[in-house]
Amino acid sequence: MAAKPNETRKAQCQRILHVFRAPVGGLFRHVMDLARLQAEAGHAVGIVCDASTGGERAAKALADVTPSLELGLIRVPMRRNPHLSDWTCLRTITRRAEAVGATVLHGHGAKGGAYARLASSPAIRAYTPHGGSYNYRPGSALHRAYMAAEAVLARRTDAFLFESEGVAGRHRTFVGGPEQVTRIVHNGIADAEFAPVPQAADAADLLYVGELREAKGLPYLLEALVRLRAEGRPLRLLMVGSGPDADSLRSMVQRLGLSDAASFEPPQAIRSVLARGRILVVPSLAESLPYVVLEAAAASQPLVATRVGGIPEIFGPMASDLVPSRDSGALAGAIRRVLDESPDALSTRVRALSASIHQRFSLARMGADVISGYAAAFQAREERLKVGSDKLAQARTA
Known part of the structure; x- marks a missing residue:
């Protein structure tokens, strides 16, 4: 889906903080590719991820991308499953977003997506599941629990950037909606x-x-x-x-x-x-x-x-x-x-x-589709604020 002119305008010079848990697998590759593409396009980019997984391969990959990260790299211990330490992680992400003036918090995977959307920040909140909680077997207790959590978090999501129509379909079936900005952003390769x-x-x-x-x-x-x-x-x-x-x-x-x-x-x-x-x-x-x-x-x-x-x-x-x-x-x-x-x-x-x-499946298309999603989310927020302002003005003159 091509970006509209007003979306392109609002996509300029964003300050983007990517949040995810484990620096391994396809999710990690996606974020690394996206961070480089966004930095090359003139955006300020940063990363917050887990400090306890990935080993030497992850450490090397993160060291290689760090020169492109104007907003820096923060690694803190993150648990795969819900844990009391999640509050510490959430405070770290909230403070980091405030410190760097993030305009976009982009959460990846179930844990990163929860952190990015629960953080107290005026930034646009984007979410790419990468399968995550949507991959549990439908009907199982874990699936029902995670879908209930996704339904709550959906209300704090400005842009869903699903990596496939398959995952988007699961969201529609088990969560409902969404009414928010939605893009299908396929992974791209070089x-x-x-x-x-x-x-x-x-x-x-x-x-x-x-x-x-x-x-x-x-x-x-x-x-x-x-x-x-x-x-x-x-x-x-x-x-x-x-x-x-x-x-x-x-x-x-x-x-x-x-x-x-x-x-x-x-x-x-x-x-x-x-x-x-x-x-x-x-x-x-x-x-x-x-x-x-x-x-x-x-x-x-x-x-x-x-x-x-x-x-x-x-x-x-x-x-x-x-x-x-x-x-x-x-x-x-x-x-x-x-x-x-x-x-x-x-x-x-x-x-x-x-x-x-x-x-x-090109890298260029992947990068452009993500930025288009951010821009559409900014536009939708402006329109909601305008509607709210108009209603308030009407109430005052009634």
Whole structure:
């Protein structure tokens, strides 16, 4: 959606404070890209995030972007789940916003979104969920609790910047509305990421990259691997990442007799990892708009993925290739089809998807859409204030 002239005017020289919890994964990449784009466009940008996660990789990435952060970098301990320490974090963010004169507080993820919207500040409050609380299974107690919280926080939100129509649809279904400014801002990737990745000579047959969480569907991937090996296919799986379910997944590998077929490695740079697998498998139970799918598809990597969240938006006209989640048989069938596909047909298909993504998911568009969302929120606030002022004037003259 193109910005209107008055939106463009109001988007000039904002002072933007990005707030999020963990400096890991796609959310972290999104904020880093956005901070650089906004700084290059002349906005003053700052970051507040957790001090206890991310390790050396996060520390290096934050050090690299710090010269672009006119409003600085603040790291404070943040808990994943609600905790009494949240009050300390909230006070820190409120004081930081006041100290730097923030005009926009942009919260990312459930925790960052809550902090940004609860902070006492005259700034515009924008929210990008990145899946977050919307990824809990509908009907579960946690899902109901988080959706109730989102409904309360929605009243303190000036702009919803959903990363996919899938997440926006969940908001409409389980929260309602919103009546506030809304944009669908797809993640964007750089032109350099469309260069094909040469495959390593010892590449594993199957590759998983991401958090080691059962919510990522990894038990179904392991069950699919058992099915395929039972057919006489001696496939190997490489899982790259870290997460809270790493130990239980290692135990499952042993229980299923896959110790010689599945291996684990810590998080690494995505393009070097893509070279080490023939087929990237994304068996997620819920997603927003995962960067790993964008990055692999852009690099013409063969993919098998589930039909959840924003993944169908990435695949576009090729979304029929996706499989239902929580179905190891369907997952095994999709992997089997890719393995048995002729090299020419497979190459044609993955290159077509890469070309489609190149047209629809650019960094420039992502940056422009976010700024347009801010500007529309400023305009909407002005209009609300004008309506309120007009009503007050009418009441005084009545």
